[in-house]
Amino acid sequence: MKDIGNLKKSALQAVGDSKDVKELEAVRVRYLGRKDxxxxxxxxxxxxxxxxQRRKVGSEANALxxxxxxxxxxxxxxxxxxxxxxxxxxxxxxxxxxxxVGHLHPLTLIENRVRxxxxxxxxxxxxxxxxxxxxxxFDALNIPAxxxxxxxxxxxxxxxxxxxxxGKNEKGKTGERLLLRTHTSPMQVRYMESxxxxxxxxxxxxxxRFEATDASHEINFHQVEGLMVGDxxxxxxxxxxxxxxxxxxxxxxxxxxxxxxxYFPFVEPGLEVDISLNGKWLEVMGAGMVHPxxxxxxxxxxxxxQGFAFGLGLERLAMIKxxxxxxxxxxxxxxxxxxxx
Amino acid sequence: xxxxxxxLKQLVPRLPDKAGFIEKFNLHAFEAEDTGGDTLEISxxxxxxxxASSHWGIAKIAAxxxxxxxxxxxxxxxxxxxxxxxxxxxxAKKECRSYxxxxxxxxxxxxxxxxxxxxxxxxxxxxxxxxxxxxxYVMLETGQPLHAFDANLVAGEIGVRLAKRGEEIATIDGxxxxxxxxxxVIADEKGPLAIAGVKGGxxxxxxxxxxxxxxxxxxxxSPGIYKTSRRLNLFTDASARFSHGLSLALVDFGMxxxxxxxxxxxxxxxxxxxxxxxxxxxxxxxxxxxNKFNLLAGLELKDGVAMDYLKRLGFKxxxxxxxxxxxxxxxxxxxxxxxxxxxxxxxxxGYEQLPANPPRVPLVPVHSEEGVLLKEKVREIMRGFGxxxxxxxxxxxxxxxxxxxxxxxxxxxxxxNPISADFxxxxxxxxxxxxxxxxxxxxxxxxxRIFEIGxxxxxxxxxxxxxxxxxxxxxxxxxxxxxxxxxxINELLQxxxxxxYFLRDLDWDLRFLDxxxxxxIESDHQVLGYVGLPKNSGTMAIAEIFLDKLFRLVEEExxxxxxxxxxxxxxxxxxxxxxxxxxxxxxxxxxxxxxxFLDDVDLVDFYEDTNLKEGRKSxxxxxxxxxDDRTLTDxxxxxxxxxxxxxxxxxxxxxxx
Numbered sequence: 001m002k003d004i005g006n007l008k009k010s011a012l013q014a015v016g017d018s019k020d021v022k023e024l025e026a027v028r029v030r031y032l033g034r035k036d037x038x039x040x041x042x043x044x045x046x047x048x049x050x051x052x053q054r055r056k057v058g059s060e061a062n063a064l065x066x067x068x069x070x071x072x073x074x075x076x077x078x079x080x081x082x083x084x085x086x087x088x089x090x091x092x093x094x095x096x097x098x099x100x101v102g103h104l105h106p107l108t109l110i111e112n113r114v115r116x117x118x119x120x121x122x123x124x125x126x127x128x129x130x131x132x133x134x135x136x137x138f139d140a141l142n143i144p145a146x147x148x149x150x151x152x153x154x155x156x157x158x159x160x161x162x163x164x165x166x167g168k169n170e171k172g173k174t175g176e177r178l179l180l181r182t183h184t185s186p187m188q189v190r191y192m193e194s195x196x197x198x199x200x201x202x203x204x205x206x207x208x209r210f211e212a213t214d215a216s217h218e219i220n221f222h223q224v225e226g227l228m229v230g231d232x233x234x235x236x237x238x239x240x241x242x243x244x245x246x247x248x249x250x251x252x253x254x255x256x257x258x259x260x261x262x263y264f265p266f267v268e269p270g271l272e273v274d275i276s277l278n279g280k281w282l283e284v285m286g287a288g289m290v291h292p293x294x295x296x297x298x299x300x301x302x303x304x305x306q307g308f309a310f311g312l313g314l315e316r317l318a319m320i321k322x323x324x325x326x327x328x329x330x331x332x333x334x335x336x337x338x339x340x341x
Numbered sequence: 342x343x344x345x346x347x348x349l350k351q352l353v354p355r356l357p358d359k360a361g362f363i364e365k366f367n368l369h370a371f372e373a374e375d376t377g378g379d380t381l382e383i384s385x386x387x388x389x390x391x392x393a394s395s396h397w398g399i400a401k402i403a404a405x406x407x408x409x410x411x412x413x414x415x416x417x418x419x420x421x422x423x424x425x426x427x428x429x430x431x432x433a434k435k436e437c438r439s440y441x442x443x444x445x446x447x448x449x450x451x452x453x454x455x456x457x458x459x460x461x462x463x464x465x466x467x468x469x470x471x472x473x474x475x476x477x478y479v480m481l482e483t484g485q486p487l488h489a490f491d492a493n494l495v496a497g498e499i500g501v502r503l504a505k506r507g508e509e510i511a512t513i514d515g516x517x518x519x520x521x522x523x524x525x526v527i528a529d530e531k532g533p534l535a536i537a538g539v540k541g542g543x544x545x546x547x548x549x550x551x552x553x554x555x556x557x558x559x560x561x562x563s564p565g566i567y568k569t570s571r572r573l574n575l576f577t578d579a580s581a582r583f584s585h586g587l588s589l590a591l592v593d594f595g596m597x598x599x600x601x602x603x604x605x606x607x608x609x610x611x612x613x614x615x616x617x618x619x620x621x622x623x624x625x626x627x628x629x630x631x632n633k634f635n636l637l638a639g640l641e642l643k644d645g646v647a648m649d650y651l652k653r654l655g656f657k658x659x660x661x662x663x664x665x666x667x668x669x670x671x672x673x674x675x676x677x678x679x680x681x682x683x684x685x686x687x688x689x690x691g692y693e694q695l696p697a698n699p700p701r702v703p704l705v706p707v708h709s710e711e712g713v714l715l716k717e718k719v720r721e722i723m724r725g726f727g728x729x730x731x732x733x734x735x736x737x738x739x740x741x742x743x744x745x746x747x748x749x750x751x752x753x754x755x756x757x758n759p760i761s762a763d764f765x766x767x768x769x770x771x772x773x774x775x776x777x778x779x780x781x782x783x784x785x786x787x788x789x790r791i792f793e794i795g796x797x798x799x800x801x802x803x804x805x806x807x808x809x810x811x812x813x814x815x816x817x818x819x820x821x822x823x824x825x826x827x828x829x830i831n832e833l834l835q836x837x838x839x840x841x842y843f844l845r846d847l848d849w850d851l852r853f854l855d856x857x858x859x860x861x862i863e864s865d866h867q868v869l870g871y872v873g874l875p876k877n878s879g880t881m882a883i884a885e886i887f888l889d890k891l892f893r894l895v896e897e898e899x900x901x902x903x904x905x906x907x908x909x910x911x912x913x914x915x916x917x918x919x920x921x922x923x924x925x926x927x928x929x930x931x932x933x934x935x936x937x938f939l940d941d942v943d944l945v946d947f948y949e950d951t952n953l954k955e956g957r958k959s960x961x962x963x964x965x966x967x968x969d970d971r972t973l974t975d976x977x978x979x980x981x982x983x984x985x986x987x988x989x990x991x992x993x994x995x996x997x998x
Contacts, residue, residue, distance in 0.1 A: 147586075220736075235637055331734055
């Protein structure tokens with residue numbers, strides 16, 4: 001059994017004498033190496049000692065190990081700082097370390113930007129369920145059943161609907177059938193049912209369409225709904241102001257925005273918004289003044305309130321902003337795509 | 342819908358060239374596009390088929406835009422064959438609002454003239470013979486679908502009735518259809534002659550040998566035609582128009598124009614007309630107040646200007662400014678309220694001229710829903726930890742589910758009308774797609790770190806549940822990623838402000854997870870999620886956290902805790918323990934043995950080695966002792982260590998090394 005004191009002396013000496021990282025590592029192995037380290041052997045032999053001896057030698061040996069580790073660490077840090085700062089051969093043009101970073105999905109980035117702009121325009125952000133009832137998705141939005149107008153929204157139906165339908169049909173009610181919402185517009189109704197004007201909201205969220213996929217169509221995609229309701233002073237020219245401002249903030253101050261007539265059953269007048277890109281007009285938004293029948297459905301007095309609503313597709317905006325050619329890339333889960341953003 | 346520019350130009354001689362027309366029409370009416378040659382593609386809005394699914398309708402709108410006039414055809418014809426008229430009876434009064442038939446005699450059926458063929462072809466129709474072509478042409482021109490029967494092949498009275506269940510009909514395009522009790526038919530004594538509003542039947546089809554003709558023009562209830570057309574999957578130019586709903590006024594207009602053209606082209610002899618049902622739309626008169634309009638639009642338009650726009654579109658205006666009465670043209674079935682009139686005016690005025698004014702409203706502070714803010718925060722934290730965000734489909738296939746368990750175990754909800762087998766079920770968990778993402782991406786990377794925030798859907802004992810979930814997955818080619826992911830989850834929960842939570846043995850029948858190597862995340866007696874290793878997935882770790890539960894538990898406010906005034910004391914302890922003894926249990930035991938001064942314990946070294954005893958592993962812990970009111974003495978710490986060692990050796994088969 002070596003004397004712990006001597007061991008300590010020689011070990012600390014060796015640490016002090018080592019001239020580079022390599023030598024220092026050799027010292028570490030000599031004393032603390034897992035197999036044959038001198039101090040390791042001492043520690044390992046403890047079990048053969050009597051209890052009293054074990055306690056004495058054990059605590060001394062453990063203290064030495066701590067001291068030694070500390071001295072090794074200090075010396076190593078010294079070498080490192082020297083080599084980094086003082087090495088005469090330092091080449092600062094060597095590549096920097098690779099910092100591991102994550103990337104947000106481009107649809108999140110565009111949604112964040114949309115929320116930021118509208119928050120700046122004093123719009124609040126709310127969300128709604130992705131599985132909806134026929135009532136909120138269609139009926140309350142003045143989209144009649146058994147009319148081709150509904151073909152504008154090809155729908156995925158959920159099975160509960162059948163059960164429900166059987167029960168309800170006898171009373172002639174069908175509005176409780178469940179579906180995957182085809183647009184974010186149902187939140188107009190839900191929000192107005194529980195809030196009183198004036199208010200401005202946007203509703204980002206995922207929506208679903210039963211349609212064949214291609215480079216510009218997906219079975220699920222994302223929309224942002226907007227709704228501003230107040231007294232009779234919330235008008236179409238206000239809509240034009242808000243939306244022009246939005247697109248200029250999103251695509252740059254020089255962006256050209258065009259408004260033209262369109263039809264959606266839950267607005268009147270209804271219109272569509274285009275922006276100009278490389279001399280081409282691109283459709284980016286549907287909108288209009290909230291239809292009095294929608295106000296009726298939420299028990300507002302259409303004589304006393306007025307407002308506008310709009311909806312835009314996030315994929316479309318992201319495709320325009322980031323020049324993404326195919327909508328299906330968003331759902332590929334491919335990091336070679338996502339890590340570009 | 343396809344239109345012929347040539348015909349539009351005939352109806353509105355002052356129409357500008359094609360490009361000029363399209364540009365203005367887009368800005369003031371509907372989407373229009375040049376599809377080459379004489380053809381224009383115009384999108385007719387779903388509420389405008391009655392007045393605008395015809396050249397005459399488009400011409401009227403164009404005339405209003407360009408302030409021009411429209412030529413009008415369809416004079417009242419002279420009857421040459423007195424007392425010769427078809428017998429007609431409407432039996433289904435709700436389904437058929439109006440039905441007119443006129444009798445004709447013809448000496449020869451030849452081809453239609455070249456000008457008509459050109460227009461038919463521009464609109465995508467194939468010329469057949471003069472009579473059939475006139476029927477089609479008049480539909481294109483007036484919007485009223487028409488049909489001609491060979492009068493000799495019609496047996497007795499023509500009736501409009503609901504089909505008998507199982508009744509069959511062979512149509513002129515060679516189709517055979519079995520009808521339902523809700524389908525409407527035009528029938529004689531022998532049976533159906535046509536599927537009303539959809540397609541004519543073969544039995545009384547007009548052929549070159551036909552010498553006596555009955556031409557029908559009718560108006561049907563739109564939902565019925567729409568349903569039949571969808572059910573039979575039979576979509577025609579006529580059914581498209583009837584499905585959207587047409588004005589009664591078109592019946593008479595279409596019949597007059599057809600008669601005029603048959604006379605002109607086929608030298609036909611005109612018999613009398615039989616009309617059943619109503620023939621006129623009731624008058625609709627709306628109030629209009631220019632002040633109300635200006636409030637809606639944010640304009641200061643003069644009453645006279647607004648009324649001029651309405652008059653150009655065929656509205657009749659009476660009364661004085663502020664108290665106008667406006668009579669709606671009968672074919673404008675879309676107009677029923679003040680806002681509809683406002684739209685007509687603003688469309689003609691043009692959005693280009695509309696000013697953009699900032700709103701003047703009470704300032705109400707904005708707020709974002711807590712769920713929205715939480716998701717944003719989670720995304721930022723995960724990104725900061727080096728995880729990238731993926732978006733996956735909300736749908737999964739049966740195959741993906743049954744790799745681990747039956748759909749019923751998952752509570753997976755099957756769509757009534759899935760688009761394909763790959764997308765049959767709503768995703769009951771984010772896991773399945775994330776595992777696939779890891780595998781796909783490991784082809785290109787040595788390490789893949791991803792997360793997704795999205796909705797999952799399950800049928801839980803007959804109740805439909807939609808949940809907001811965070812999913813995270815790490816796949817590493819070289820090492821086991823479970824501890825990295827566990828670290829991510831720990832740090833995420835702490836950064837979100839969740840103070841009390843535990844990672845416990847899974848003890849939860851999640852079939853896609855390796856039970857022994859997975860943990861559940863618990864807080865306030867609620868399961869917040871899990872983290873673990875999926876079955877048969879190689880070096881991949883996965884976690885899900887239920888955000889709806891989480892956001893009710895996190896405390897936004899952080900509270901300052903005094904920085905310790907006195908130094909802490911560290912002690913390391915190495916233990917040789919059975920390989921199946923879990924670190925979690927040792928940690929719990931340590932805390933229990935020395936609750937007063939033991940501030941923190943960390944595992945600093947771990948190894949299994951052939952040098953060790955069989956079935957043993959070596960663990961080194963760093964214990965930190967701390968008192969609030971003084972520096973602990975070596976002796977005190979020694980006593981605490983003794984207690985801990987005593988407790989460990991008593992509880993487990995451990996050796997202190």
